[in-house]
Amino acid sequence: MEIIREPERMQETARHWRNQGLKIAFVPTMGYFHAGHLSLMEYGRRQGDRLVVSIFVNPTQFGPQEDLDRYPRDLERDCRLAEEIGVDVVFTPTPEQMYPAGYQTYVTVEEVSRGLCGAFRPNHFRGVATVVLKLFNLVQPHLAIFGEKDYQQLVVIKRMVKDLNLLVEVVGRPLVREADGLAMSSRNVYLSPAERQAALNISRALFKARELVAAGERSVNRLREALAPFFDTQPPLSLDYLTVVHPETLAELQEISGPARLAVAARIGQTRLIDNILLEVN
Ligand code: AMP
Numbered sequence: 569m570e571i572i573r574e575p576e577r578m579q580e581t582a583r584h585w586r587n588q589g590l591k592i593a594f595v596p597t598m599g600y601f602h603a604g605h606l607s608l609m610e611y612g613r614r615q616g617d618r619l620v621v622s623i624f625v626n627p628t629q630f631g632p633q634e635d636l637d638r639y640p641r642d643l644e645r646d647c648r649l650a651e652e653i654g655v656d657v658v659f660t661p662t663p664e665q666m667y668p669a670g671y672q673t674y675v676t677v678e679e680v681s682r683g684l685c686g687a688f689r690p691n692h693f694r695g696v697a698t699v700v701l702k703l704f705n706l707v708q709p710h711l712a713i714f715g716e717k718d719y720q721q722l723v724v725i726k727r728m729v730k731d732l733n734l735l736v737e738v739v740g741r742p743l744v745r746e747a748d749g750l751a752m753s754s755r756n757v758y759l760s761p762a763e764r765q766a767a768l769n770i771s772r773a774l775f776k777a778r779e780l781v782a783a784g785e786r787s788v789n790r791l792r793e794a795l796a797p798f799f800d801t802q803p804p805l806s807l808d809y810l811t812v813v814h815p816e817t818l819a820e821l822q823e824i825s826g827p828a829r830l831a832v833a834a835r836i837g838q839t840r841l842i843d844n845i846l847l848e849v850n
Pocket of ligand 1: 603608742
């Protein structure tokens with residue numbers, strides 16, 4: 569496995585592979601790997617002749633009051649795990665290499681970036697779309713793999729690829745949970761034992777919602793009322809949103825009549841957690 573830091577070298581390596589007719593699979597990440605990241609890499613390993621994983625904590629997707637500085641990092645461990653899976657290249661540029669002095673170009677994916685997390689994290693998806701487009705240009709993947717954990721991000725990237733006619737196939741893969749249901753996240757290390765216990769109620773609420781919808785509930789308002797007790801925890805969970813959206817347009821739904829995603833963002837202590845689940849009507 570090779571560790572590449574220079575964007576130019578990454579691009580050259582990709583061009584060389586492409587000239588040989590090799591299929592490049594790509595998993596963009598911010599590192600501090602857990603089983604969710606590894607599941608994307610394992611899928612990429614099966615799909616591509618070459619597998620690139622990027623590790624880049626992208627400053628442009630963090631707000632001024634967010635956790636950029638304390639975001640967990642462990643490059644050595646990440647590289648060990650990547651190597652075990654058979655990753656060919658770990659691409660890990662510095663912020664200065666990605667955004668040198670004078671940098672001023674950004675990608676805005678408009679409508680699908682507005683709701684859900686976009687309403688609470690202004691410019692977050694602009695930072696995400698921008699860095700992903702840059703990474704695509706450097707890694708030149710045929711296939712790019714994202715987790716459904718960040719459901720809105722997946723929709724934003726798919727929209728960007730379509731709108732800008734990018735020659736890359738975007739694949740969304742299932743959300744991986746801890747044994748007790750908590751959605752895996754690098755940010756889970758922020759949680760104290762008591763916070764982690766309370767945070768479990770997020771996934772419990774989602775599972776309950778799926779049950780209620782399977783049993784015939786169609787009203788999002790009634791769903792919200794039924795789920796409210798799950799957020800009455802100690803320490804307190806504070807909801808940013810609990811919203812049911814159309815899986816492709818992310819338009820907010822009041823009635824569930826076809827496939828829909830229930831998406832939740834909640835804060836506990838200093839930590840913001842997101843989770844989502846597919847709701848299916850029978
Ligand atoms: P991150 O390092 O958090 O930016 O995530 C990198 C990629 O891993 C993104 O496509 C995420 O959606 C995906 N990912 C993060 N957590 C999970 C999870 N629990 N299950 C599946 N994919 C995940």
